[in-house]
Amino acid sequence: MKTTSRLETVLASGNLAVTSECGPPRGARPEKVKEKALLLKDYVDAVNVTDNQTAMVRMSSWAAGVIIKQMGMDPILQMVTRDRNRLAMQSDIIGAYSLGINTMLCLSGDHPKFGDHPMAKGVFDLDSVQLVQMVKKMRDEGKFQGGADIDSPPKMFVGAAANPFADPFELRVARLAKKVKAGADFIQTQCVFNLEKFEKYMEMVCDRGLDKQVHILAGITPMKSAGMARYMKNKVPGMDVPDEIIKRLEGVSKAEQPEEGLKIAVESIQRLKEVRGVHGFHIMAIEWEEKVPQIVKNAGLLPRPAENELKNL
Amino acid sequence: MENFEPEIIAFCCHYCAYTAADMAGSKRLSYPTNVKIIRVPCTGKVDALHIMSAFEKGADGVYVAGCLEGDCHFKNGNTRAAQRVAHVQKILQDLGWDTQRLAMMNMSAGMGEVFARTACEFTEKIKQLGPSPVKQMNTDSYRQTQR
Amino acid sequence: MITAEQKPLKEIIDSISPYEKIFLVGCNECVTVCAAGGRKEVGLLASVLRLHYLKQGRTIEIKEITLERQCDPEYVEELASEIHRTEAVLSMACGCGVQTLAGRYRETPVFPAVNTLFMGASEAQGIWAERCQGCGDCLLGLTGGICPVARCSKHLLNGPCGGTSHGKCEIAPDVDCAWCLIWERLKALGLEKRYEEIMEAKDWRSAGGGGPRKIVRKDLLL
Structure with a gap:
């Protein structure tokens, strides 16, 4: 084991891992973090804590992560390179680790243009690949990015994101390979709706033997309505929503659409469980966290492995 | 203001509007003497600076008359002139002028009537707008620039 | 080349409003190519400013000068004999030109008339895009x-x-x-x-x- 990360332990045990996410509040409301996290307790192995997601100011991801940690759960610290330079990122990594956070996800982050401070200067001192490299170097070599020794280095289980659907498609596996080469231990993918395309992607991933080097968690997002599906298809860059999904949702009454959306999510998980190289699921229920337990349960992903079970491995 | 006779400068393309003016003359169609024609080889040759100079020197209105769309003797001089006119209109707007003091017109060499009618209408419009803001001040400063 | 765009007219006018004798100084290099501050733009802006002052009933004396290269002390020196005749300089060069003037003529205020944007290339007539x-x-x-x-x-x-x-x-x-x-x-x-x-x-x-x-x-x- 490289770290004490619960996610690492679950993945190493051969179990399918389950993660979900919690967006910190836009204000000093620790109880909001607790509310959201509580919905997920015992249903997921770790909870991603987003970092100023969509470039909107929120409670810092490490602070919200600490709150979640104090609840006996396992946060995944998301970190975007948009808001901090390498000094700030490294100090936050040390700080978060000192407070018990041992898993993180490295991202570049949405462009400031999309958020509530479009006038802010994006930092982008590093990109996500270089952030992965830096975190790995801190852990494995005990060195700061600048080369100096760290007195007691943080041991982070390092994740990165992958979007199998953004074009050019042929570049997507190469890009994943780059993140693996940089040192990513696990990957959480963009929401998978186009299962066929994802399966094709995973085949290419396995052909290159990348499935042996990194744990891939397929991103799952339940659709609340046909309208949401259309929005995701047309308005969200890099999102691939096949027409069949929209048609299927349109095929039922408006009142039944949420249930149909959850059904699609569960079926997707069941199908993707069989795909070689898929080692778990990252469930992003956008403003619908309360449905995560139902999805996890219906997809047959319960019970989540208990701490003592994993220790016996 | 009732006796206001505007000074109007018309930059006319040699291949169309200028010839149309000629034709208006030979057909004995009358148009206001307020319109002073400057013949240009193509309206594409009219620079923003020429238009501004006309206003600076006291023109109350300026128009650029080029060939019909697609008929420019030099392919697209008239469309480029239209873009420049729009650009100068923006400048006039920034200066707080009525942008109607500047216009782009299109006509062919055979359109003597159109030339005469356009000249009348434009003159009429400028009469309504009154003297250019430069003249309205009617100060020594204006006369100074006229030296 | 270095690209630039003329500032909003109001901002230019506000910056020179206390003065009645102005040197309007363009540059024959990059800003000429991107049509922001060459001889032609100097002429046009001078005309616009004169019209503005006329409308206000004020006079302004604008001397139009376009230097070969405003970021080069050698060319900026050309103004030395005349600089005392002006109250202010309005520069249409990039920020490098403005600073070269300001550094050389310490007692004359220098105002920028353009916003310097980026190092770019021409994609088509009238279109420039950042490249470096x-x-x-x-x-x-x-x-x-x-x-x-x-x-x-x-x-x-x-x-x-x-x-x-x-x-x-x-x-x-x-x-x-x-x-x-x-x-x-x-x-x-x-x-x-x-x-x-x-x-x-x-x-x-x-x-x-x-x-x-x-x-x-x-x-x-x-």
Whole structure:
């Protein structure tokens, strides 16, 4: 084991891992973090804590992560390179680790243009690949990015994101390979709706033997309505929503659409469980966290492995 | 203001509007003497600076008359002139002028009537707008620039 | 070249409002090519300012001068004999020109009439686009001649990010995704393999992170 990360332990045990996410509040409301996290307790192995997601100011991801940690759960610290330079990122990594956070996800982050401070200067001192490299170097070599020794280095289980659907498609596996080469231990993918395309992607991933080097968690997002599906298809860059999904949702009454959306999510998980190289699921229920337990349960992903079970491995 | 006779400068393309003016003359169609024609080889040759100079020197209105769309003797001089006119209109707007003091017109060499009618209408419009803001001040400063 | 755009007229007018004798100084280099501050633009702005003052019933004396290169002390020296005749200088050159004037003529206020934008190239008549950020450590040889520092909205050295859509950047449909361009070019050159080499974290010192930059060529000093 490289770290004490619960996610690492679950993945190493051969179990399918389950993660979900919690967006910190836009204000000093620790109880909001607790509310959201509580919905997920015992249903997921770790909870991603987003970092100023969509470039909107929120409670810092490490602070919200600490709150979640104090609840006996396992946060995944998301970190975007948009808001901090390498000094700030490294100090936050040390700080978060000192407070018990041992898993993180490295991202570049949405462009400031999309958020509530479009006038802010994006930092982008590093990109996500270089952030992965830096975190790995801190852990494995005990060195700061600048080369100096760290007195007691943080041991982070390092994740990165992958979007199998953004074009050019042929570049997507190469890009994943780059993140693996940089040192990513696990990957959480963009929401998978186009299962066929994802399966094709995973085949290419396995052909290159990348499935042996990194744990891939397929991103799952339940659709609340046909309208949401259309929005995701047309308005969200890099999102691939096949027409069949929209048609299927349109095929039922408006009142039944949420249930149909959850059904699609569960079926997707069941199908993707069989795909070689898929080692778990990252469930992003956008403003619908309360449905995560139902999805996890219906997809047959319960019970989540208990701490003592994993220790016996 | 009732006796206001505007000074109007018309930059006319040699291949169309200028010839149309000629034709208006030979057909004995009358148009206001307020319109002073400057013949240009193509309206594409009219620079923003020429238009501004006309206003600076006291023109109350300026128009650029080029060939019909697609008929420019030099392919697209008239469309480029239209873009420049729009650009100068923006400048006039920034200066707080009525942008109607500047216009782009299109006509062919055979359109003597159109030339005469356009000249009348434009003159009429400028009469309504009154003297250019430069003249309205009617100060020594204006006369100074006229030296 | 360095590109620039004229400032809003109101801002220019406000900056020179206390003065009645102005030198309007253009530059024959970059700002001429991008039609922001060459001889022609100097003439046009002078005309506009005169009209503005006329409308106010004020007079302004504007001397139009376009220097060969406003960022070069040798050419800026041309104003030395006349500078005492003006109350202020309105410069239509890039920020380098404005500062060269301000540095040479310390007792005359100098105002910029343009906003200096970026180092760019002409894409078509009337269109200029950013191409270089002067990072001081050129990567173009590795990226198929397309710069990710200047042309990727996030300056990603290992892109593209997940926001690219049909070859366009997520920030705007008319902005090309630099990394899609790089990938296509590497493919055309048969160099796809190069894509997978990780570009290490950039040393931003040469890009300005190390303070104001300067080149000293001993072989050229007088």
